[in-house]
Amino acid sequence: MRIPKSSRWLAMFALLLLAKAVNAQAPANRFEKQVQTYETADKITPxxxxxxxxxxxxxxxxxxxxxxxxxxxxxxxxxxxxxxxxxxxxxxxxxxxxxxxxxxxxxxxxxxxxxxxxxxxxxxxxxxxxxxxxxxxxxxxxxxxxxxxxxxxxxxxxxxxxxxxxxxxxxxxxxxxxxxxxxxxxxxxxxxxxxxxxxxxxxxxxxxxxxxxxxxxxxxxxxxxxxxx
Known part of the structure; x- marks a missing residue:
């Protein structure tokens, strides 16, 4: 079955949006654990x-x-x-x-x-x-x-x-x-x-x-x- 060009373009566009969303979350995902470590330390010792x-x-x-x-x-x-x-x-x-x-x-x-x-x-x-x-x-x-x-x-x-x-x-x-x-x-x-x-x-x-x-x-x-x- 041949996929129409319009559908392929829509799929590519969706992948680009997904990639941007992943990149936007990268700082949170990468550094969240260390930030939480600092926050926990602050709760234990203000x-x-x-x-x-x-x-x-x-x-x-x-x-x-x-x-x-x-x-x-x-x-x-x-x-x-x-x-x-x-x-x-x-x-x-x-x-x-x-x-x-x-x-x-x-x-x-x-x-x-x-x-x-x-x-x-x-x-x-x-x-x-x-x-x-x-x-x-x-x-x-x-x-x-x-x-x-x-x-x-x-x-x-x-x-x-x-x-x-x-x-x-x-x-x-x-x-x-x-x-x-x-x-x-x-x-x-x-x-x-x-x-x-x-x-x-x-x-x-x-x-x-x-x-x-x-x-x-x-x-x-x-x-x-x-x-x-």
């Missing part, structure tokens, strides 16, 4: 008020020594492995809204660039994020942590530097925004990535890499709010 909120990708998610590296600050870490800006925006009401922090630190964009997004798209997503924050907390400080020069992604260096430049230039024109510039501090004098700052995959920082971040971040975090021995 999160502190006026904390510093870290939101972003694996560079925050894998920061296992955060409490030791910045013991004098109250910090809530809501990093999720493989996160992109679209994922943060998708889960914004569950990962940002509940906390009402005194400061938000973002580290995101590396996966965006790796997956083909332009610097302009990353900047547009950042502006969308800022607008969401400003709608409820117009004066909260937002700091964007620059993309890092991991040797495993060095082939993307030009795109990463362009993304950093666009974000840095934009942030310089705005109130209550800060740029945490990690790039140069993670390079050798010859302008190449320091191999000693990364784990075996050469993409994610090791503890020495995180200590570079701490040294640059600390002055931007404001007055410490916890006493340490």
């Amino acid at each position: 999160p502190p008020k006026n904390a510093i909120l870290l939101v972003g990708d694996s560079q925050f998610f894998r920061w296992q020594t955060l409490a030791e590296d910045l013991p004098d600050f109250t910090i809530i870490n809501r990093g999720i492995d493989s996160f992109q800006f679209s994922d943060i925006l998708h889960f914004y009401d569950r990962l940002v809204t509940p906390y009402k922090p005194r400061m938000i630190v973002l580290h995101v964009g590396g996966n965006d660039v790796h997956n083909g997004k332009t610097a302009e798209q990353v900047l547009a997503d950042f502006k969308t994020f800022v607008a969401k924050v400003r709608a409820k907390q117009p004066k909260v400080l937002i700091a964007f942590s620059s993309l890092t020069p991991g040797p495993g992604r060095w082939d993307e260096a030009d795109q990463r530097k362009q993304t950093n430049k666009l974000l840095k230039d934009y942030i310089a024109t705005q109130k209550y925004l800060r740029f945490i510039d990690l790039w140069d501090a993670m390079l050798t004098k010859a302008g190449q990535p320091r191999e000693d700052l990364w784990v075996a995959d050469r993409i994610h920082p090791n503890h020495d890499g995180y200590l570079v971040r701490v040294k640059i971040m600390r002055p931007l975090l404001g007055k410490p709010d916890k006493k340490t021995r």
